[in-house]
Amino acid sequence: MKIVKIQSHVLQYDLPEPLGYSQQYYAKRSAHLVEVTTDEGITGWGECFGPGNVALANKAIVERVIQPLILGMDPMDRDVIWHKVYNLLRDHGQKGMPMQALSGVDIALWDIAGKVAGLPIHKLIGGAHRDHVTVYGYGMMLRPDETADSLAARFVDEAAEIKEMGFAATKMKVGLGPKPDVKLAEAVRRGVGDDFRFMVDANHCYTTSDAFYVGRALQDLDAYWFEEPIAPEDHDGYRELRAGLDINISGGEAEFNRWGWRQILENRGLDIAQPEVCALGGISEYLRVLALCHAHFTPVTNHVWGSDIAVAVNLQLLAAMPPMPGGLHPWEPMLEFDTTHNHFRDDLLEDPLDIAGQVKTTNGTVTIPDKPGIGVTPNTDFISEFEIT
Known part of the structure; x- marks a missing residue:
C-alpha cells in the first residue's frame, strides 16, 4: 500500500x-x-x-x-x-x-x-479501559457588545442551561480583568448551584500576581480547575501557582511534542495535563506524551477543539487511557465538548455522534465508537459546501 x-x-x-x-x-x-x-x-x-x-x-x-x-x-x-x-x-x-x-x-x-x-483505534493502542466517557460542556464565552454586568447575567442562565442539558460539568471563559472575571465566575456558580463542578479557562491572560488574585477567589467558589492562568512559557509561574493555590492548575494545550512536555512535567507546575492531539504531533506523539504524564503521576484530560473528527479521535484516546493511579474508584478523564454554535460538530459526519443527545439520556456520558479507525466518516458533500481556498 x-x-x-x-x-x-x-x-x-x-x-x-x-x-x-x-x-x-x-x-x-x-x-x-x-x-x-x-x-x-x-x-x-x-x-x-x-x-x-x-x-x-x-x-x-x-x-x-x-x-x-x-x-x-x-x-x-x-x-x-x-x-x-x-x-x-x-x-x-x-x-x-x-x-x-x-x-x-x-x-x-x-x-x-x-x-x-x-479495528477501532483504541484496539490498536491496546484496548478500551472504559466503554463510555463523562462529558463536560463548555460555553460562557465573551461577547464584544456586552458589559461585565450583562455577561454575568448571561452566564447565570447559560451555565444553568448546560447543567440542564445533562452535562456532568461545565467550563467558562474569562478575560475581562481580575475583578470582573471573579464576578463572572460567581455568576456561573449561581447558575449551576453549589454541588455542580465548574472550571475556568483564562487562555493565559493573567500575570502571576493577578492569577493568584483570581485563583484565591476560585478556591472560595470551589471551582474544579483553573486552566491556562498565565503564559504557557512561564514554567516558574505555573510552579508557584500550583504550590500556592488550593485549586487544580491545568494547561498544556499550547505545548508540542514529548520534549516540550518533558519540561512542563519535570517542572511540576500542573495538577491536570491537557494535551491537544490535533496540535502536539498527532496520535503517535500523543501516546508518548501520555506516557510521560503518567510517569510523572499527572492525570490527563485532553483538550478538544474543532470538528467531530477531533471529537471522535479523542473518544478513541480517552477509551484507551489507562486509569491513573488505579483502584476501585480511579481518577477518570472527561471529554471536552463545545456547546456553542458549530456546524462542523453537528452536521459534518455521515452518521453524527450526537454528543448532546447522548449526554441528555445517559446521565452525562457518551459511548466510544467501535467502527474501524477513528470510527466516523465525514460527508464529502458537506465538506464541499463549506470548503474555502
Missing part, C-alpha cells in the same frame, strides 16, 4: 454572533481536515488544530511541505513517517504550525491503519 495523495480541507462559515475569549473575538467558525488517500482505495481522515488564516497556512504545510516528503511511502509505517517529517522540519520549527500540520497527517494514518485492521 502506498500514499498517493494528501489533501487539506479548510472549512469555514459565519457564526450567528461573534464569540470571544481572553485573546480575541471571532465571527467565523473554522475547521481543518486532512484526507490521506492510498493506492488501494483506503482513505484516512485527520484534523489539524488552528483556525482561520492559521488553518490556511497549515494547509500549505500539509500539501506543499509534508506531502512531497511522504508520497509513495507505506501509510502503515506511521512512526517512520512521523520521524522523517519531524527530523526534516526540525530546523524550521519544533513547535507550532509544522507540528499542527503533522498532527492531522498522523491522525489520518492511524485512521487508515484501523481500517486496514478492521
